[in-house]
Amino acid sequence: MLLTTYIIIIITGCSLFFIGRNKIVSISKAEDKRPHSLYIYYGFFPAILGIAPSLVLLSLWIGFDDVIFNQMLKNRFPDNLIIDGNQTVLILIAKIQNIASGIIVGKPEQWVISLAEKLIVWRGYSNIMIAISSILLSVTLGYFSLTKIKIEFRARIAVEKLMMIGLVVCSLIAIITTIGIVFSVIFESLRFFRLIPPLEFLTGLTWNPEFEGAARAGSDQAGLSSYGSIPLFVGTFLISIIALSVSVPVGLLSAIYLSEYASKKVRGIFKPMLEVLAGVPTVVYGFFAALTIAPFFRQTGSLIGLDVASESALAAGFVMGIMIIPFVSSLSDDVISAVPQSLRDAALGLGSTKSESIKKVVLPAALPGIVASIILAVSRAVGETMIVVMAAGLAANLSINPLDAVTTVTAQIVTILVGDQEFESAKTLSAFALALTLIVITLILNFFALQIVKKYKEQYE
Amino acid sequence: MAQTRTEKIVIDSLKARGKKERNFRLFGVSAIALAVIFLAILLVSIVSKGAPGFFQYYAIFEVELTRERLDPRGDMSDQSLFEGQAKKIINEAVLEFTGAKNRSEKKAARSLLSNGSDVRLVEFVKNNTDKLDTMQKIKFALDDDADSYFRGFIKKETPEKQRRLSDIEISYLDKMKKEGLISYEVSDYLFFGSASRNAEMAGIKGAFIGSMFTLAICFIISFPIGVATAVYLEEFAPKNKFTELIEININNLAAVPSVVFGILGLAIFINLFGMPRSIPLVGGMVLALMTLPTIIISSRAAIRAVPPSIRDGALGIGASPMQATFHHVVPLAIPGMLTGTIIGMAQALGETAPLLMIGMVAFIVDIPGSVTDPGTVLPVQIFMWADFAERMFIQKTSAAIIILLLFLMIMNGGAVWLRRKLERRW
Numbered sequence: 011m012l013l014t015t016y017i018i019i020i021i022t023g024c025s026l027f028f029i030g031r032n033k034i035v036s037i038s039k040a041e042d043k044r045p046h047s048l049y050i051y052y053g054f055f056p057a058i059l060g061i062a063p064s065l066v067l068l069s070l071w072i073g074f075d076d077v078i079f080n081q082m083l084k085n086r087f088p089d090n091l092i093i094d095g096n097q098t099v100l101i102l103i104a105k106i107q108n109i110a111s112g113i114i115v116g117k118p119e120q121w122v123i124s125l126a127e128k129l130i131v132w133r134g135y136s137n138i139m140i141a142i143s144s145i146l147l148s149v150t151l152g153y154f155s156l157t158k159i160k161i162e163f164r165a166r167i168a169v170e171k172l173m174m175i176g177l178v179v180c181s182l183i184a185i186i187t188t189i190g191i192v193f194s195v196i197f198e199s200l201r202f203f204r205l206i207p208p209l210e211f212l213t214g215l216t217w218n219p220e221f222e223g224a225a226r227a228g229s230d231q232a233g234l235s236s237y238g239s240i241p242l243f244v245g246t247f248l249i250s251i252i253a254l255s256v257s258v259p260v261g262l263l264s265a266i267y268l269s270e271y272a273s274k275k276v277r278g279i280f281k282p283m284l285e286v287l288a289g290v291p292t293v294v295y296g297f298f299a300a301l302t303i304a305p306f307f308r309q310t311g312s313l314i315g316l317d318v319a320s321e322s323a324l325a326a327g328f329v330m331g332i333m334i335i336p337f338v339s340s341l342s343d344d345v346i347s348a349v350p351q352s353l354r355d356a357a358l359g360l361g362s363t364k365s366e367s368i369k370k371v372v373l374p375a376a377l378p379g380i381v382a383s384i385i386l387a388v389s390r391a392v393g394e395t396m397i398v399v400m401a402a403g404l405a406a407n408l409s410i411n412p413l414d415a416v417t418t419v420t421a422q423i424v425t426i427l428v429g430d431q432e433f434e435s436a437k438t439l440s441a442f443a444l445a446l447t448l449i450v451i452t453l454i455l456n457f458f459a460l461q462i463v464k465k466y467k468e469q470y471e
Numbered sequence: 472m473a474q475t476r477t478e479k480i481v482i483d484s485l486k487a488r489g490k491k492e493r494n495f496r497l498f499g500v501s502a503i504a505l506a507v508i509f510l511a512i513l514l515v516s517i518v519s520k521g522a523p524g525f526f527q528y529y530a531i532f533e534v535e536l537t538r539e540r541l542d543p544r545g546d547m548s549d550q551s552l553f554e555g556q557a558k559k560i561i562n563e564a565v566l567e568f569t570g571a572k573n574r575s576e577k578k579a580a581r582s583l584l585s586n587g588s589d590v591r592l593v594e595f596v597k598n599n600t601d602k603l604d605t606m607q608k609i610k611f612a613l614d615d616d617a618d619s620y621f622r623g624f625i626k627k628e629t630p631e632k633q634r635r636l637s638d639i640e641i642s643y644l645d646k647m648k649k650e651g652l653i654s655y656e657v658s659d660y661l662f663f664g665s666a667s668r669n670a671e672m673a674g675i676k677g678a679f680i681g682s683m684f685t686l687a688i689c690f691i692i693s694f695p696i697g698v699a700t701a702v703y704l705e706e707f708a709p710k711n712k713f714t715e716l717i718e719i720n721i722n723n724l725a726a727v728p729s730v731v732f733g734i735l736g737l738a739i740f741i742n743l744f745g746m747p748r749s750i751p752l753v754g755g756m757v758l759a760l761m762t763l764p765t766i767i768i769s770s771r772a773a774i775r776a777v778p779p780s781i782r783d784g785a786l787g788i789g790a791s792p793m794q795a796t797f798h799h800v801v802p803l804a805i806p807g808m809l810t811g812t813i814i815g816m817a818q819a820l821g822e823t824a825p826l827l828m829i830g831m832v833a834f835i836v837d838i839p840g841s842v843t844d845p846g847t848v849l850p851v852q853i854f855m856w857a858d859f860a861e862r863m864f865i866q867k868t869s870a871a872i873i874i875l876l877l878f879l880m881i882m883n884g885g886a887v888w889l890r891r892k893l894e895r896r897w
Contacts, residue, residue: 076745170793177707180699181717184767187760188720191731194738260502267499284506289883291821293850294517294872297857301865302516332509339506361481363488365495393728395824400857420730420824427737427828445734449727456726 015068015141019148023061026152027053033159047166052159054169060152062176064144071140079132086128088121191449199446202439206237211443214238217406217417219426219437237440239447241408245416249327249402250391252412256331258384261338268339269346270368281343288336296400299329304401316413321403324412330397334387341386345379345466346372378466382459389455393448395420419444517872524870527658527671527863528618529610530584530647532564534592538603541596552596557589561611568652569643579639583647585612587660587672612660613653615670615863617644621653624862661870665838666852670863673856675871677838681751681831681846682820688755688842689762689819694812696759697766698801701808704767705774706796725764732761733825741829748830749845757825762815769811773804806893813886817879823850849875 031053038045045052080103087102102122109118109126110133118126159165203211216236264284268277304325311318318324349372357367373380403415404425426441474482540560544551562581571580588611595609596602612618616635619625625634627641636644647653664674700721708714736757740746746753777800785795826832831847832855839846847855849871856868 073744077743080745166791170791173793174707177699177703180696181703181708183696184700184717184720184724184763187735187763188724190739191727191735194735194743195731198738260505263499263502264506267496267503271496271499280503280507283510284503287506287510289817289821289879290513291823291850291875291879293821293823293854293857294876295513297853297868297872298513298516300857301520302512332506332513335506335509363492365492366488368495389726389728393730395728395730396854399824400854420728423730423734424824424827427734428832442734442738445731449731452726452728453723456723460722 011137011141012068012072015144016065018141018145019061019064019068022145022148022152023057026060026156027057030054030056030156030159033156034161034165037159037161041161043161045161046164047169051165051169052163055159055165055172056152056155058169058172059155060148062172063151064148067147068140068144071136071144075133075136075140079129079136082132083125083129086125195442195446195449198439198442202436202443205436205439211237211239211440213240215240215408217241217422219440235437237436239419239444241406242417242419242422242444243447244408244410245323245402245406246392246418246420248323248410248412248416249330249398249418250388252324252327253330253334253391253394254384254387256328257334257338257387260331261335261383261387262342262380264335265339265342265346266368266373269343270364270372281340284336284339287333290333292333292394292396293400295329295333296396296398299325299397299401303329311413318413319403319415321401321405321415322413323402323416326398326402327412329401330391330394333394333397334390337387337390338383341383342376342380345376345383345463348379349375378462382462382466385455385459385462389452389459392455393420393452395424399424419448423448517869517876520866521869521871521873523622524863524866524868524873525658525661526655527660528613528621529654529656530613530652531608531610531654532561532568532652533606533608534560534564535606536560536596536603541593541603547597547600552593555593557592557596561588561592568650569646571639571643576639579637580643583614583617583640583643585614585671586669587612587667610654610656612658612671615861616640618671619862620644621648621655622862661867666834666836666847666855668834668859670859670861670867673864673867675849675852675874677835678847678849678852678871679874681754681839682848684751684839684842684846685754685758685826685848686816686820688752689758690812690816692756692759693762693766693815697763697812697815698770698808700763700767701770701774702796702801705771706800707792721764721767724760725768729761729822730824730828732757733828735760736825736829747843747845749833749835749847750843751831751839751846751848752842753829754826754831754848755842757829758819758822761822761825762812762819765815765818766808766812769814770804770808773807773811774800776807777803806889810886810890813882813889817882817886820848820882821850821875821879823854826851827854849878 031049034045034049034052083103083106105118106122106126106129108114109123110129214236215238217238217240218236264280268281272280300321304320304322307322307325307328308318308320353371353375354367357371358364362370398418398421402417402421404417404421405415406417406422407414409416423441423444426437537560538545541555541557542551543554561584565580565584566577569576569580571577591611592609595607599607613621616625617640620636620641621644625636631638644653658674660672660674662674663676664672665677667673700717704714704717708717736753740753740756741748781799781803782795785799786792790798826848831851833845833847834855835845835847837844853868853871853875856864856871
C-alpha cells in the first residue's frame with residue numbers, strides 16, 4: 011500500500027516534469043519568445059513541488075502514526091485495569107500490536123482482542139487516508155505550479171529557492187540531532203532524579219541496580235538496589251589511566267620519530283600502519299582482550315604470585331591503549347610538523363643536537379597541540395564501550411587495583427539497556443543519567459581540546 | 472691547541488649528549504616497533520584462531536532415500552518433508568555403521584552428527600527429486616564436540632568424566648575415521664548458515680545481510696544529507712551566529728561516544744515513535760546520525776580543495792551561484808566526498824555498541840528479507856558468539872572477524888584508491 015503510494019508520487023512527479031517542460035516549449039513557440047530560464051527549469055519546478063512535500067508528509071505520517079495509535083489504545087483501556095510490574099501500559103500495547111500483526115501467544119483477554127481488531131481497522135483507514143492525502147497534495151501542488159508557468163515566470167530562481175530550502179533543512183539535521191540527544195537524555199535523567207536524589211547518584215559508593223523489581227514489589231529485599239555512581243567513575247578513570255599510560259608514550263614517541271627523524275619512505279610505510287590500529291572495530295579489540303590478553307595477564311600474574319581477575323581492568327585498559335595509539339600519534343604528528351622550520355634551524359644553529367632541539371624547542375612549541383591530542387584520547391577512552399563490556403567485566407567494584415574486575419559508565423549503560431526493558435523503572439532511567447554525565451564529560455573535554463588547538467593555530471599564522 | 476674553559480665543557484659533554492641523542496632515537500624506533508608488534512600480535516592471534524574456523528569436519532554416510540518415508544504426503548511440500556522421517560533415516564544409517572546395541576550406545580551414536588543433519592537431507596531431497604528411492608552418499612556436519620575431538624581439543628588421554636565425549640563416542644569416531652568417512656572441508660555452514668546455538672551449524676549469512684541492509688539505510692540517509700550540509704556550509708551559508716551554531720553542533724556530534732547514539736535511537740525512534748526493535752531500518756538511522764559528522768567534515772574539505780577559479784569561471788560566464796556549485800564545484804569534489812563517505816561507512820560497519828541498545832542483539836534465526844525484518848549485524852554477531860563457551864565458537868568468531876576485517880580492508884582500500892585515482896591535484 012505504502013510502496014504503491016511512493017511509486018504513484020514519483021510517477022506523478024516525473025509526468026509533472028514533462029508536462030511543465032512541454033508547456034513552456036509550446037508557449038514559447040506560440041508567443042515566439044524565449045522564456046526567462048532554460049526549459050528544463052520549467053520541468054523541475056512542478057516536479058519538485060509535486061514530489062518533495064508529499065514525501066515529507068508520508069514519512070512523517072509513518073513515523074508518528076504508531077504514537078497516535080498508542081495514545082488512542084491507552085484511552086480505550088478498561089477502567090478497572092490494574093497496572094503493575096507485570097502488566098505495564100507498554101507491554102499491553104505491544105501485546106495488542108502483536109495480535110494485530112497475527113502473532114497470538116496464549117489466550118489474550120477479550121478486550122485485548124477487540125482493541126487489536128480496532129487497531130487493524132485504524133491502520134487500514136490510516137493507510138488509505140495517507141495514500142489519498144499525499145497523492146492529492148502531490149497533484150494539487152503540481153497543478154498549482156503548472157498554472158504558474160508563463161513566459162515571464164522565473165523558473166530558475168524559483169527552483170533555486172526550493173533547492174536552498176532543501177540545503178538549509180539538511181544542515182539543520184545536525185542541530186536537531188544534538189538537541190534530540192540532549193533533550194531525550196535530560197528528560198529521562200530528570201525522571202530518574204525524581205526517583206533517586208542527584209546527591210545519592212553523584213556521591214554514592216555502591217552501584218547495584220539489580221533489585222529494582224523486588225524493591226517495588228515491596229519484598230524484604232527492598233532498598234538493596236542503590237545507584238551510587240562513584241564506582242563506575244572510578245572504574246572509568248582507572249581504565250582510562252591504564253589506556254593512556256600505554257598510548258601516550260607509544261603514540262607520542264612514534265609521532266616524534268615519524269615527523270622528525272624518519273625518512274619519507276619510512277613515514278609512508280609506518281604512518282598508515284599505525285592508522286590501521288584505529289580502523290579495527292572495537293568488538294575485535296574486545297574479543298582480543300578477552301581471549302588473548304586477559305589470559306596472558308592472568309598466567310603471568312600467577313607466575314609471579316599475583317592474583318589477577320579473569321576480567322581485569324589491566325587487560326581492558328591495555329588493549330584500549332593500543333586502540334588509542336593512532337589518535338595520539340596522528341594529531342601529535344600534525345602539530346609537530348606544523349612547528350615552523352625556522353625554530354628547528356635556530357636551535358640546530360646554536361649547536362644543539364637533534365634530540366635537544368626537539369626536547370627544548372619543538373616539543374614546547376607543540377605542547378598545546380599535544381595536550382589537545384591527549385585530551386581527545388581521554389575522551390575516546392571514556393566513551394569506549396565494547397572492549398570494556400567484553401574484557402573488564404560488569405562487577406561494580408570500588409577499586410583502584412588494576413588487577414581487579416571493574417566496570418565503567420559505558421559498560422553499565424549497555425548492560426542496563428540491552429534486552430527488553432520498561433521505561434518506568436529507575437534501573438532503565440539510570441542509564442540515561444549515566445549517559446548525561448558521559449556526554450557532559452566528553453563535551454567538556456572536546457571543548458577544551460578544540461580551544462587549545464584554535465589558540466595554538468593563531469600563534470603561528 | 473689551547474682550550475678555553477667553555478670549549479672544554481662542551482667537548483667533555485659531547486659524549487653524553489651523543490648518547491642521549493642515540494637513546495632518544497632508540498625510544499622513537501622502539502615506540503613504533505611496539506605499536507607494529509601490537510598490530511602483528513592482534514592480527515596473528517585472530518588469523519591463527521580464525522583460519523581453522525573456515526573449515527569443519529564432515530562425515531559421509533550412505534542413506535536410503537525412501538520416498539514414502541521422506542515425503543509422506545507425496546507432494547514434496549515443506550510441510551510434507553518436515554513430517555517425513557529424515558532424522559530417523561540418518562540415525563538408522565549411523566546405528567547400522569556403528570553397530571550400537573544397547574540404549575546408551577545408541578544414544579552415543581546418535582549424538583555424533585550435527586542436529587541440523589535432517590535439514591540437510593531434506594534440502595538434498597528437494598534439490599534432487601530424481602534421486603529418491605536410491606542409495607545416496609551424503610555429507611553431514613559432525614557435532615561440535617566430535618569436531619573438537621578431530622581438531623585435538625578433546626583428547627583421549629583425559630579421563631572420561633572430564634571430557635565432553637564418552638569412550639564409546641570416541642571409539643565410534645575413530646571407526647569412522649578408519650573407514651574414511653571423515654573429511655575436513657571448507658565450512659558451508661559458516662557462509663550460508665544463520666544464527667544458531669549449535670556451533671557446527673552457526674553461520675554469518677543472516678548477520679551479513681543484516682549488515683548490508685543497515686549500511687544501505689545508513690548510506691541513503693547520511694550521504695545526501697551530509698553532502699547537502701557541506702555544500703550549504705561551504706558555498707552559501709552567511710557567516711553568522713546561526714551557521715556557527717551548526718558548525719559547533721557538527722563538531723560536538725563527532726565527539727559524542729557511540730553508545731549515546733544508541734540511547735538516542737532507543738529513546739526517540741523506539742520509545743517515542745514506536746518503531747519495532749531489532750530492525751535494520753532503525754539501526755541504519757542510528758548509524759547515519761553517527762556517520763554524518765564524518766561525511767560533512769570530509770565533504771567540506773573536498774569542496775574547499777576545489778580552486779576558486781573554477782567557481783569564478785562559471786560565475787563569470789553567467790552561471791547562477793547554484794549552477795556554479797552544482798554543475799562545476801560539486802562534480803569536482805565528488806571523489807573526495809565519496810572517500811570520506813566510504814571511511815564513514817567502514818566505521819558504521821564495524822560499530823557495535825549503539826546497535827546493542829536498539830535490540831539488534833536478539834537471537835534471530837531467520838535471514839532478514841527487508842529493512843523492517845528483525846536482524847542482526849556482523850559485529851553484533853561476533854559479540855554474541857564471543858560469549859558462547861563452546862570451543863568451536865571461538866574459531867567461528869575469529870573466522871567472522873576475519874571476514875569483517877576483509878570487508879573493512881576492501882572499503883578502506885577502495886577509499887585510498889579513489890583518493891589516488893580520481894582526486895585531482897590543482
